[in-house]
Amino acid sequence: DQQVKQNSPSLSVQEGRISILNCDYTNSMFDYFLWYKKYPAEGPTFLISISSIKDKNEDGRFTVFLNKSAKHLSLHIVPSQPGDSAVYFCAASSLPGEKLTFGTGTRLTIIP
Amino acid sequence: DGGITQSPKYLFRKEGQNVTLSCEQNLNHDAMYWYRQDPGQGLRLIYYSQIVNDFQKGDIAEGYSVSREKKESFPLTVTSAQKNPTAFYLCASSRRTIPYEQYFGPGTRLTVT
Numbered sequence: 001d002q003q004v005k006q007n008s009p010s011l012s013v014q015e016g017r018i019s020i021l022n023c024d025y026t027n028s029m030f031d032y033f034l035w036y037k038k039y040p041a042e043g044p045t046f047l048i049s050i051s052s053i054k055d056k057n058e059d060g061r062f063t064v065f066l067n068k069s070a071k072h073l074s075l076h077i078v079p080s081q082p083g084d085s086a087v088y089f090c091a092a093s094s095l096p097g098e099k100l101t102f103g104t105g106t107r108l109t110i111i112p
Numbered sequence: 113d114g115g116i117t118q119s120p121k122y123l124f125r126k127e128g129q130n131v132t133l134s135c136e137q138n139l140n141h142d143a144m145y146w147y148r149q150d151p152g153q154g155l156r157l158i159y160y161s162q163i164v165n166d167f168q169k170g171d172i173a174e175g176y177s178v179s180r181e182k183k184e185s186f187p188l189t190v191t192s193a194q195k196n197p198t199a200f201y202l203c204a205s206s207r208r209t210i211p212y213e214q215y216f217g218p219g220t221r222l223t224v225t
Contacts (some may be wrong), residue, residue: 004154006154009152032212034213036216041140041219041221042218043116043199043202043216043218043219044202044216045216046214049175049213050137053164089154091155095211097206097207097209097212099145099157099160100145100152100155100214101157102155102156103154104153104154105153
């Protein structure tokens with residue numbers, strides 16, 4: 001049972017435009033959500049997080065939106081840059097600092 | 113420079129042999145984790161430890177074992193009982209206070225033939 005789902009395996013976006021990556025979850029106990037970026041044969045790098053008391057968190061070009069009633073979160077990257085091409089994973093936990101459940105990832109390709 | 117080290121980057125073993133993957137962190141993090149990634153899949157949790165001398169099974173612990181004798185170290189042994197050991201293995205660590213995000217090592221690719 002996949003508790004965290006990323007239904008788009010891949011996404012292509014023109015450089016300079018907005019990239020929107022989506023993530024859905026089924027476990028209502030999840031309270032803390034994170035996005036990671038991963039290049040091939042490397043460990044994931046933390047991007048941004050959000051707790052359930054917020055509906056938006058912003059850090060530079062990255063913004064995460066959380067819709068608790070829909071059990072949905074999204075990552076917006078604007079403007080998209082070639083270096084953003086990577087696989088993006090969303091992850092969730094019941095409490096901050098507890099074990100994470102990861103989605104299957106979305107491969108983002110930025111087209112120059 | 114603080115960080116997480118995993119060694120080696122690539123590891124080859126014959127079927128039936130146990131193999132131990134190293135993970136060391138100098139971030140002074142209490143919690144450490146082992147994940148496995150297979151092609152086209154997300155990260156699946158094998159084992160985690162939130163404090164020295166204590167660890168819990170994750171979602172796919174069968175065929176694996178760990179120890180946590182020191183705060184800095186969390187080695188993972190892939191035993192011969194693991195049916196499909198060939199994978200990319202990732203170690204991570206985190207605080208148990210703010211900020212909570214997990215930081216990952218560079219990974220070890222294990223190939224068993």
